[in-house]
Amino acid sequence: MRFVAGKVAVFRWMLPLAIAMALMGGIYLAVRWSAQQSDAVAVKRQQHLVELVISKMQGSIAHDQESVTVWDDAVRKVSQEWDPRWVDSNLGSWMNSYFRHDGAFVISPDRKPLYAFLAGQTNEQEAFSEIGPEAMPLIAKLQERLAAGDEGGTSEQVLSIGESDLVRIGGRPAIISVKPIVSDTGDIVQEPGREYLHLAARFLDGDFLTHLGDDYGFEDLRFSVLPELGRQRSYAPIVSSSRETIGYFSWLPFRPGADVMKATAPVLLVAGALLFALTSALSVVLRRRSRRLQESQAELDHLARHDPLTGLANRASFNRLLARVVATSTIDQANALLYLDLDRFKQVNDTLGHPVGDRLMVEVAKRLKETAAGAAISRIGGDEFTIIVARTRQDEVEKLCDALIAAIRRPFEIDGQPILIGLSIGVAVATGNDADPIEITRKADIALYHAKSAGRNRYAVFGPHMDELIRTKRDLEQDLRAALDAGNQLEVFYQPVYSAQSHEISSLEALIRWRHPSKGPIAPDAFVPLAETAGLIDRLGAFVLKEACSTAREFPGLDIAVNVSAVELAQRHYAAQVLSLLRQFGIEPSRLELEITETALLDEAGVCEKNITALREFGVKFALDDFGTGFSSFGRLQRLEVDRIKIDRSFVHAFDRPGGGVAVVQSIVGIAHAKGLRITAEGVETEEQSEILRKLGCDELQGFHLSRPMSKNSLRQLLGADKAQGTSSSSRS
Known part of the structure; x- marks a missing residue:
């Protein structure tokens, strides 16, 4: 009996210990499993981020190209009056210095390179020989699409069709993008399929990996032709449009779960008696980490939609909001778009420095929000803002414009320094839900131009006559540039x-006298003031x-x-x-x-x-x-x-x-x-x-x-x- 009683006593003593050990083991296994899952999610998120960045880079390169390929001057300079220096300054090395493209090429309709630029390469033929084998299939495909009249779903964001792919050049991963050089006005007739082409290349190793790692927190980011599958590294394949894997990015993954295990495992082993307290602490830690992740995600979402300096909506948010306001308007509802530009802001930056300019921009945003309370205000870049006023009347808009101009003209004070700037506003009013947001924006921009031309610190409401005035002035400006380049008209x-x-x-x-080849003599009173506003007066005066x-x-x-x-x-x-x-x-x-x-x-x-x-x-x-x-x-x-x-x-x-x-x-x-x-x-x-x-x-x-x-x-x-x-x-x- 004593033996049995002893065994029962031991069992009773061991049972709590066994339960405690089992509970601790269960908690340990649960924490370990959670850590592994957290690590897996973090690794997958980083893999997805790499794929997303590469995808956006493809679109960004094509968008960069459109800033110079959808341009009448570019068509003329490559197809009618070949100018190597102009091509280099606008289609070649400038793409490297401004957009950080590694390569830029101009291809003739016969698929021959007319111009070649490749960072670090001085020989044009050798430069294109590195790119050519990978680029030719894209060039051929684009020419076929152009000849067939394929527009590729062009829109206000995509101005021309193009071909882009991920390739490997000399063992290096790269993005190649091909775009046609086309007229922006449509005035230059081009045979479909016989357009000159612009080829851009961006290598995805070297400084690209450095910036990617710094911007998104990738540790020891590398590229290799074969995957580095070591237990301590994660990788993401780089896949072309033909589903060919051209290489892999690998990095030391972010493992929040492993960090948690390092912090908690010793505590679990040493402090078994504090099991429940430790469990609570772990729960708090996990909740905090989850909250921080959620807050980080919310912050990223906010930054994607807002200007980081002023906190106002950015251009992308403005475009979405304007489209939504127009789409949800009733047939008799009038909406107004105000396009704002600060006067003399550049002088503030030049004389007092950009830090003061940034602080001034924040104060400007505050005054705009105070004056146009309830309206949708956006900063779309530099010193330009937009305000959307829904369900309004023109007289109300004019009162708002007067109030905004008066608010900005009041002196600002930064570090005891009074700063005086002004405000010009262009206004476009649209009624109903069939208005085109892009057209509304264009009209407001034209009205802004007229406000500035009239002497600044004022507003102008778009009228049909403004289109013709802008077109005439723009044509005369282009003709004056051509006259200065030609040298035989002046x-x-x-x-x-x-x-x-x-x-x-x-x-x-x-x-000075100007005899236009088709319009005849043009009075100096007409073109000298134009030269001043167009930035051509220095060239004209020097001549x-x-x-x-x-x-x-x-x-x-x-x-x-x-x-x-x-x-x-x-x-x-x-x-x-x-x-x-x-x-x-x-x-x-x-x-x-x-x-x-x-x-x-x-x-x-x-x-x-x-x-x-x-x-x-x-x-x-x-x-x-x-x-x-x-x-x-x-x-x-x-x-x-x-x-x-x-x-x-x-x-x-x-x-x-x-x-x-x-x-x-x-x-x-x-x-x-x-x-x-x-x-x-x-x-x-x-x-x-x-x-x-x-x-x-x-x-x-x-x-x-x-x-x-x-x-x-x-x-x-x-x-x-x-x-x-x-x-x-x-x-x-």
């Missing part, structure tokens, strides 16, 4: 300036100045005047460029006179004044053109020194009208001479005007009565006649 004419007393030619004024210097060298006895835009004069290196050109042609600076307009006096940054001061120190003279027609005053002349004032032709033409301009001109001449300035009168068209101006004390005269603007050849004949006869009045007819 010509510099010269109008002599005569001494009022001796009637001899004292100087020449250089004037005129260079021609003027050449003429000054040919006629060493005459000074020459050149009109300079306030936009040119506001460039920090303008003075150095002028002096360099004078040295190149061997012209004394004192023989050059730059004619400026009153807008140069409004340069808030003071760059114009600095350039004028620098050039005057070297002897270059300055004249204030069209004096008296704007805000000119002699008080301003005290601040900005000039050598000559040119009286506007409107005062001269007023001589024969009651209360004419004789008294005004007499006052201007008197004050100018008292200040030591010379006076030139423009627009002299009669002998009577010439005599009045001479008696009033004008130093020089200029106008059609004396001489019209003439070509360089005509100038040679005139100066030749003057030399033979003296500069008499007969030469001024």
